Amino acid sequence: MDPFASARRLFLKRISRYGLSLALLAGAKPALSKSVTALTGIRISQSAEDHTRVVFDLSGGIEHRLFTLDDPHRVVIDLHNTRESEAIDINRKSTNLMRGIRSASKDNGRLRVVLDLKGKARPRSFELKPDGKSGHRLVVDLHATKLSPTPIITSQQERKQRKKQFIIALDPGHGGRDPGAIGKKGTREKDVALSVAKKMKTLINRTSGYRAILTREGDRFVSLRNRVKKAREAEADIFVSLHSNSFHSPNAKGASVYALSLRGASSEAARWIAEKENASDLIGGISLDDKDDLIASVLLDLSQTATIQDSLELGSDVLRHLGKISKLNNKKVQQAGFAVLKAPDMPSILIETAFLSNPAEERKLRNPKHQHKLAKAVFSGIRNHLKNRQT
Ligand SMILES: [Zn+2]
Known part of the structure; x- marks a missing residue:
């Protein structure tokens, strides 16, 4: 019996829930030998009041990591071995849930994209392969945890308490x-x-x-x-x-x-x-x-x-x-x-x-x-x- 099997399974489960691609976890090889992927476009849509979808158009497959930060609420997406194309196309910058989007190149060839949120939202991410119409894509879905996009500050304490x-x-x-x-x-x-x-x-x-x-x-x-x-x-x-x-x-x-x-x-x-x-x-x-x-x-x-x-x-x-x-x-x-x-x-x-x-x-x-x-x-x-x- 492998004494670490269940711990590892749990870890993988938790990590995958937060969008870290399993390929990255598998440890694989450092990104040195790979060519750099270009981020060519960002498409932002709002299919429902409490749902925003951000699609990143990419020149190739990527590894990514996603996490959230509070105070103010934001979603951080690190795209590994990726650079922003000079002619990047962004259709809009805000939705019911999002007040803006920004990006910056980081060390080791990472491109960091930050979604500034209007309130708390649950992110989920997945990658899509070329399907004839579109090329490689990374999709980030934001779901409002509450229908009202702006949380009331005075109730934050109470919400924290409640969430225990x-x-x-x-x-x-x-x-x-x-x-x-x-x-x-x-x-x-x-x-x-x-x-x-x-x-x-x-x-x-x-x-x-x-x-x-x-x-x-x-x-x-x-x-x-x-x-x-x-x-x-x-x-x-x-x-x-x-x-x-x-x-x-x-x-x-x-x-x-x-x-x-x-x-x-x-x-x-x-x-x-x-x-x-x-x-x-x-x-x-x-x-x-x-x-x-x-x-x-x-x-x-x-x-x-x-x-x-x-x-x-x-x-x-x-x-x-x-x-x-x-x-x-x-x-x-x-x-x-x-x-x-x-x-x-x-x-x-x-x-x-x-x-x-x-x-x-x-x-x-x-x-x-x-x-x-x-x-x-x-x-x-x-x-x-x-x-x-x-x-
Ligand atoms: Zn019944």
Whole structure:
């Protein structure tokens, strides 16, 4: 066993999250033998109020490093072995999130580009290879952490204090005129989900460093979009949607955990379940519109893959803990296009705790003691995940 393997894995995970290219980490060779890459253009666009994209046009592939600085907020991008072309073309210099852009040559052939921000924003970066239309590119996406671009100074202290806490958004599935699945004994999915969510909320709020919010407090209908919106407004770190499954055969059993898939479902069953859960908005009389503003701007955004990766890791931690108290329907986190999991910057999972269509599982789901066990297991999984992410 390699005693450093897990530490190295964590390190790589953290670094890749902050945009340092893995090629650079791999250590490779010093840049001496390579020719210098030219930065020929910078294209800045604002596809949504809270999203700015900066594209760097380059004459070749590069290595880059990205980090953020506070006070005032800025994003620093170091382009290795790169120089600025004399005829560099910049289409604009400011957006809702950015007040300016500047660059300077540094030692060792580095070109440093600084994005001066208007407030706090989360950056993500990725490189693109030539595709016929465009050449090599480095893309930096900025997502506002708050919809208002200008933070209020007096609340900064409070925000800092607050950010020491992890905020977990709990989303009890269905509600109001949408009961969800119904068991033979008449147990309704919406009631079980709310009950487990409330138990989880109590557990979480009792634990220092954690706070829970619910996307619905009572038996009422909330659209899928509004559930995500609520969680975002609370600046939740994690989104957990609670459901229970049903199937035409009473033998189907066990828990499953889902994360978002951008490209098709990982199994036929996953697609079927996603369709069923997404239909919730149709029941509420609001058609589910995937081309919705906020969601559309980011759906095809490659940077979302990082959030999905995080969701998959969160999901397997939760599955592991659920496996201690329940049967598992799938030992692996499944992926499908759940509307409720589409927040771009918040790791999100959907849990089907068990099958209401299975008489034995329906009995368990009705039992407050078992509901408490479920709440505890899911929260343990979440804590596990957040702890691993910190170190
Ligand atoms: Zn459901």
